[in-house]
Amino acid sequence: MESFSCPICRRPYPADVRSLFCPICGDPLLSAYVPKSPSIHRRSPMGVSRYLDFLPLDEFDTSLSLGEGGTPLQVLNRLQAKFHTPPLFAKNEAMNPTGSFKDRGSVIAIHMAKALGFETVGTISTGNMAGSTAAYAAKAGLRSVIFVKDDTPREKILAAGIHGANVIKVRGNYAALFWKSFEIGRVLSFYFINSVDPYRIEGYKVTSYEIYEQLGGKAPEYLFVPVSSGGHLIGLMRGFLDLRRAGLISRLPRFVGVQARGCAPIARAFDRHKKTISPVTNPRTVAHAIANPQPPGGKVLLRMLAANRGAMAAVGETEILKAQRALAEYEGIFCDPASATVLAAYLKMTKQGLIPPGARSVLVITGSGLKTLGDVDLSKLRIAQADLSDLPQLMSAWK
Ligand SMILES: Cc1ncc(COP(=O)(O)O)c(C=O)c1O
Numbered sequence: 526m527e528s529f530s531c532p533i534c535r536r537p538y539p540a541d542v543r544s545l546f547c548p549i550c551g552d553p554l555l556s557a558y559v560p561k562s563p564s565i566h567r568r569s570p571m572g573v574s575r576y577l578d579f580l581p582l583d584e585f586d587t588s589l590s591l592g593e594g595g596t597p598l599q600v601l602n603r604l605q606a607k608f609h610t611p612p613l614f615a616k617n618e619a620m621n622p623t624g625s626f627k628d629r630g631s632v633i634a635i636h637m638a639k640a641l642g643f644e645t646v647g648t649i650s651t652g653n654m655a656g657s658t659a660a661y662a663a664k665a666g667l668r669s670v671i672f673v674k675d676d677t678p679r680e681k682i683l684a685a686g687i688h689g690a691n692v693i694k695v696r697g698n699y700a701a702l703f704w705k706s707f708e709i710g711r712v713l714s715f716y717f718i719n720s721v722d723p724y725r726i727e728g729y730k731v732t733s734y735e736i737y738e739q740l741g742g743k744a745p746e747y748l749f750v751p752v753s754s755g756g757h758l759i760g761l762m763r764g765f766l767d768l769r770r771a772g773l774i775s776r777l778p779r780f781v782g783v784q785a786r787g788c789a790p791i792a793r794a795f796d797r798h799k800k801t802i803s804p805v806t807n808p809r810t811v812a813h814a815i816a817n818p819q820p821p822g823g824k825v826l827l828r829m830l831a832a833n834r835g836a837m838a839a840v841g842e843t844e845i846l847k848a849q850r851a852l853a854e855y856e857g858i859f860c861d862p863a864s865a866t867v868l869a870a871y872l873k874m875t876k877q878g879l880i881p882p883g884a885r886s887v888l889v890i891t892g893s894g895l896k897t898l899g900d901v902d903l904s905k906l907r908i909a910q911a912d913l914s915d916l917p918q919l920m921s922a923w924k
Pocket residue numbers: 625651652653654720751752753754755756757758814815861863864891892893
């Protein structure tokens with residue numbers, strides 16, 4: 526029987542998606558499922574079906590899938606040469622069906638929504654989870670209700686609305702909205718699949734198994750991940766912990782969670798050796814997708830990082846935008862500013878000599894730049910306009 530447990534006090538709870546937080550600690554419950562001698566189904570393609578044994582799912586219904594997972598692990602050889610870094614890779618999660626890693630979590634949670642008989646699912650989102658939840662709900666024939674922040678970029682709102690979702694731009698406190706959504710869900714029997722939903726988090730584990738296989742059956746020495754609520758990094762850590770428990774790896778990567786300095790509640794708590802999070806009062810960063818002033822998974826993440834030699838880092842606005850540009854110009858990866866934080870943090874750490882030569886690092890690129898076009902500074906790009914008749918002369922300067 527599937528159940529949940531509190532990662533802080535270890536109390537077990539029934540698997541009830543209407544009650545997803547420990548009443549004693551207030552922290553998100555996680556799946557208590559522990560894979561017993563799991564094997565990788567090597568005949569299945571990368572994605573959920575290949576790693577089904579590791580997940581609290583009896584069967585994978587391909588009719589609920591949009592083809593998530595199996596994203597490339599790209600060698601960043603040009604950036605490596607430019608910055609003289611140790612071996613560097615990007616796991617490009619922007620290649621998922623709706624342009625972000627969220628699809629990995631949405632597909633698992635939607636399986637649960639169907640199995641539990643929900644007709645309506647919902648989410649609250651800074652944008653990527655909105656489009657992802659709406660798309661997977663559409664494929665499953667479920668209604669969706671999406672609450673987004675009032676200042677969510679137009680592209681992200683449209684990317685959710687196009688799937689027939691009911692999208693509501695909500696003014697007011699984002700943290701309060703998070704709790705409100707569960708209240709609404711309980712009253713109306715909607716399943717709110719939010720950022721730290723235990724099934725969503727289980728879906729993120731699949732990325733870790735893929736990285737392990739793509740590196741030839743090894744864990745990288747370092748894994749850099751952008752962090753907002755904490756759900757994604759919690760899932761990735763659980764994935765590598767599963768691999769270690771199964772005897773497939775002997776040591777974990779060093780996990781580095783990255784936030785923007787303008788909204789870094791978890792990195793700040795980590796630096797100050799705190800066990801709890803103090804909310805950020807005035808979040809300000811171009812990395813909107815990770816600007817969560819009161820992350821619900823913060824305490825759990827701090828606890829997991831402390832137990833597994835992980836760390837948090839924070840990076841500034843100029844570094845973020847430079848890193849976004851560098852990934853695009855040197856590697857052909859157009860990611861959003863939130864994703865670019867990981868390259869910024871990595872370059873800072875290599876400069877400080879914190880990454881040993883030969884140590885392989887994987888940067889998890891979480892979302893596509895195509896959904897945050899408004900953050901690109903046009904004046905910095907080589908874009909010109911010319912009359913047809915002037916073209917030959919203009920281009921002759923290029924010879
Ligand atoms: C592009 C991108 N990166 C990272 C994150 C952070 O994920 P989490 O809230 O699971 O920490 C988000 C969350 O919305 C996101 O959209």
